[in-house]
Amino acid sequence: MNLLEQIKDIGKQIGVILLYLILTIILVLLLNPLLTSKNVLYQEISNILVYLTLLLCFIFLFRKIIVPNFYDFTKNGKNYIKDTYKYYLYGLVIMVISNIIIGVFQGLPANEVANRNDFLELPVSSILSFIIFAPITEELMTRVILKDTFKNKWIYIILSGFIFGFLHIAFSLTDSLWEILFIIPYGALGSALAYIYYKSNNVWTNIFYHSLHNLLCILLLLL
Numbered sequence: 001m002n003l004l005e006q007i008k009d010i011g012k013q014i015g016v017i018l019l020y021l022i023l024t025i026i027l028v029l030l031l032n033p034l035l036t037s038k039n040v041l042y043q044e045i046s047n048i049l050v051y052l053t054l055l056l057c058f059i060f061l062f063r064k065i066i067v068p069n070f071y072d073f074t075k076n077g078k079n080y081i082k083d084t085y086k087y088y089l090y091g092l093v094i095m096v097i098s099n100i101i102i103g104v105f106q107g108l109p110a111n112e113v114a115n116r117n118d119f120l121e122l123p124v125s126s127i128l129s130f131i132i133f134a135p136i137t138e139e140l141m142t143r144v145i146l147k148d149t150f151k152n153k154w155i156y157i158i159l160s161g162f163i164f165g166f167l168h169i170a171f172s173l174t175d176s177l178w179e180i181l182f183i184i185p186y187g188a189l190g191s192a193l194a195y196i197y198y199k200s201n202n203v204w205t206n207i208f209y210h211s212l213h214n215l216l217c218i219l220l221l222l223l
Contacts, residue, residue: 006149009145009148009149010149012145013145013146013149016061016141016145017141017163017167019057020054020058020137020141023053023054023057024050024054027049027050027053027054028050031046031049031050034046035047035050040121040122043121043122043125044122044124044125047122047125047126047129048124048125048128051125051128051129051133051134052133054133054137055132055133055136055137058136058137058140058141059136061140062140062144062203065140065144065203066136066140066203066204069202069203069204070204072202072204073202073204073205073208076202077202077204077205077208080199080200080202080205081205081208083199083200084195084196084199084200084205084209087192087195087196087199088192088193088196088209088213090192091188091189091190091191091192091193092189092192092213094185094188094189094192095185095186095188095189096185098184098185098188099182099185102181102182102184102185106178106179106181106182109168109169109172109179109182109185109186110169110171110172110175110176110179111168111169111171111172111182111186115130115217116221119218119221127218130214130215130217130218131211131214131215131218132211134210134214135206135207135210135211135214136207138164138167138210139193139197139203139206139207139210140203141167142160142163142164142167142190142194143160143193143194143197143203143206144197144203146159146160146163146194147160147194147197147198147201153198156194156198157191157194157195157198158191160190160191160193160194160197161187161188161189161190161191161192161193161194162183162187162190163190164186164187164189164190164191164193164194165182165183165184165185165186165187165188165190166183166187168182168183168186169182169183169186189213193206193209193210196209
């Protein structure tokens with residue numbers, strides 16, 4: 001890949017992230033009366049509309065990848081999982097340990113607190129977001145373009161993990177700059193998922209692990 005193509009792909013990556021952020025802001029503003037309603041049903045429906053709109057946009061943008069990858073995963077998914085599960089476990093262990101160490105001084109990450117509150121107040125839309133919408137959109141946004149852009153494996157893995165981690169703490173930085181520390185645990189999991197995508201070259205393998213991870217978090221919260 002020449003320099004011009006690389007710059008073009010980097011522009012695509014930045015554009016996808018900006019699209020996600022801008023579209024989220026626009027949808028929240030448009031649906032603000034429902035999102036802030038005291039009626040829980042209205043809040044659930046409006047949240048689902050936001051998530052579904054984002055999901056459909058990303059499926060359309062990445063349709064040339066997500067569709068053939070899906071058919072491939074139905075045939076070879078078991079092998080992909082068998083070959084990569086240990087990398088998810090490595091990332092999970094590093095994430096848990098670093099979370100505990102940082103948490104001693106900083107408490108829980110603001111992103112996790114917000115997710116817990118959302119789950120307790122709006123369980124239906126939260127579960128759909130955690131298990132379906134977020135895994136698909138986040139994996140498409142932080143893995144696919146970067147892998148095509150950066151042929152060096154470790155640059156790709158580190159950068160993908162960093163972007164994944166940053167997106168999970170970005171909105172919390174307005175409250176406390178110390179939230180930047182939580183880019184370590186989120187980034188560790190993101191880097192593990194990037195390695196998995198590098199190995200399997202199938203985004204549905206990542207979506208599977210991401211959904212599984214979020215499901216485990218929900219079960220832990222319930223327990």
